Amino acid sequence: MIGCLGNPTGTWEAAPTVTHIPPDPTATHRLFEHDRVAAGYASARPFLHPEVFARVRGLIGLPDPMHRALDVGCGTGMSSVALLDLAREVVGIDVSVPMLQRARRAERLHYLASTAEDLPFRDVSFDLVVACGSIDWVDRDRFLPRAAELLKNEGWLIPLDFGDTGRSPEMPDLQRWHEEALQPALPAPASQDPMVTSHEAARCGFDEPVHHTFEIQCRFTAPRYADFLMTESNVIAAVEYGERSATEIRGWLEAELSGLFEGETRAVTFGGYIQTLRKL
Numbered sequence: 001m002i003g004c005l006g007n008p009t010g011t012w013e014a015a016p017t018v019t020h021i022p023p024d025p026t027a028t029h030r031l032f033e034h035d036r037v038a039a040g041y042a043s044a045r046p047f048l049h050p051e052v053f054a055r056v057r058g059l060i061g062l063p064d065p066m067h068r069a070l071d072v073g074c075g076t077g078m079s080s081v082a083l084l085d086l087a088r089e090v091v092g093i094d095v096s097v098p099m100l101q102r103a104r105r106a107e108r109l110h111y112l113a114s115t116a117e118d119l120p121f122r123d124v125s126f127d128l129v130v131a132c133g134s135i136d137w138v139d140r141d142r143f144l145p146r147a148a149e150l151l152k153n154e155g156w157l158i159p160l161d162f163g164d165t166g167r168s169p170e171m172p173d174l175q176r177w178h179e180e181a182l183q184p185a186l187p188a189p190a191s192q193d194p195m196v197t198s199h200e201a202a203r204c205g206f207d208e209p210v211h212h213t214f215e216i217q218c219r220f221t222a223p224r225y226a227d228f229l230m231t232e233s234n235v236i237a238a239v240e241y242g243e244r245s246a247t248e249i250r251g252w253l254e255a256e257l258s259g260l261f262e263g264e265t266r267a268v269t270f271g272g273y274i275q276t277l278r279k280l
Contacts, residue, residue: 135159
């Protein structure tokens with residue numbers, strides 16, 4: 001157990017110490033291959049993807065929808081549904097069958113169970129390949145060349161991600177709670193640097209990567225924010241590799257957050273990045 005950490009209004013309750021974090025970043029995706037995790041993704045993740053993909057559309061200068069897009073690591077399909085604004089047909093792939101079983105359905109959208117490294121499609125069959133929150137869990141030495149093979153000339157590879165920054169314009173103490181209570185108690189599992197380098201891009205036939213950042217506000221109640229935090233990789237790792245149950249961690253989160261939210265709906269800042277790589 002960690003020691004209690006003081007705050008201006010009292011003390012943070014002690015939370016479970018997590019052990020057994022997997023050391024191999026490319027194995028961390030296995031944390032998401034459980035129906036409990038898929039259920040949380042389907043019900044508790046904020047649907048900010050349309051706004052994010054509107055930014056993508058502007059960055060690549062897309063006046064009209066492309067023909068076909070591939071969503072790599074689509075999870076429960078929120079990114080895939082949002083991609084329908086950019087492409088007339090979307091294929092979402094994920095290694096987790098429970099995620100795909102709970103994925104959102106829509107016309108012109110198809111799902112397939114597959115790894116990112118062995119995508120079972122014909123070469124030059126996509127105009128756009130998106131990796132939304134997934135490129136830091138894959139073997140890039142295998143994925144990037146395969147993505148290049150699948151793309152048409154002048155097609156786009158778009159790695160992107162966004163998530164909770166632990167900050168709020170309405171709750172100054174939220175950042176301190178994240179830094180002093182949440183992160184020490186529930187450390188993040190191993191992951192790779194998600195940024196595709198200039199060397200990787202050139203080696204696989206892409207133009208120089210262009211990097212963009214952004215922020216979005218998302219509003220939560222304390223219970224809904226606790227639900228969301230239960231879907232984060234650090235909490236998933238705590239349950240799968242730690243010594244505490246999901247019920248115990250969920251109870252600790254809501255008890256901690258109730259004092260910060262004070263029964264109100266509060267804004268939380270989400271931040272993210274978009275990389276744009278054009279196939280030469």
